[in-house]
Amino acid sequence: MLEATAVAYTREFDLQELQDILAFAQTDTGTHYFGKVTSLLGDPAVAEANQAYFAELQIIQQAVGPEVRARVMDYLEANPDVLDRIQAGRDKAK
Numbered sequence: 001m002l003e004a005t006a007v008a009y010t011r012e013f014d015l016q017e018l019q020d021i022l023a024f025a026q027t028d029t030g031t032h033y034f035g036k037v038t039s040l041l042g043d044p045a046v047a048e049a050n051q052a053y054f055a056e057l058q059i060i061q062q063a064v065g066p067e068v069r070a071r072v073m074d075y076l077e078a079n080p081d082v083l084d085r086i087q088a089g090r091d092k093a094k
Contacts, residue, residue, distance in 0.1 A: 009018060024030040040046060076083045 009021075013021065025034055041050075
């Protein structure tokens with residue numbers, strides 16, 4: 001998990017930004033922030049916003065889901081090589 005997070009950070013931030021983040025993390029405020037950031041997701045205000053977001057997302061998915069699935073199936077039928085590559089990737093992941 002830590003290695004994957006490190007890779008994600010290097011994709012998102014350049015070297016100077018990573019150095020700035022490290023400098024911040026080494027301050028008292030940075031230590032406090034990074035110690036609390038994940039627990040903030042459990043804050044009632046954040047939980048309420050997430051609940052509303054996912055409820056809205058579910059409505060949208062129900063509305064557009066069938067069309068998206070049909071378009072994907074049409075694409076895969078027209079491009080069987082893509083389906084083969086997807087299956088090869090799944091087999092490799094096992």
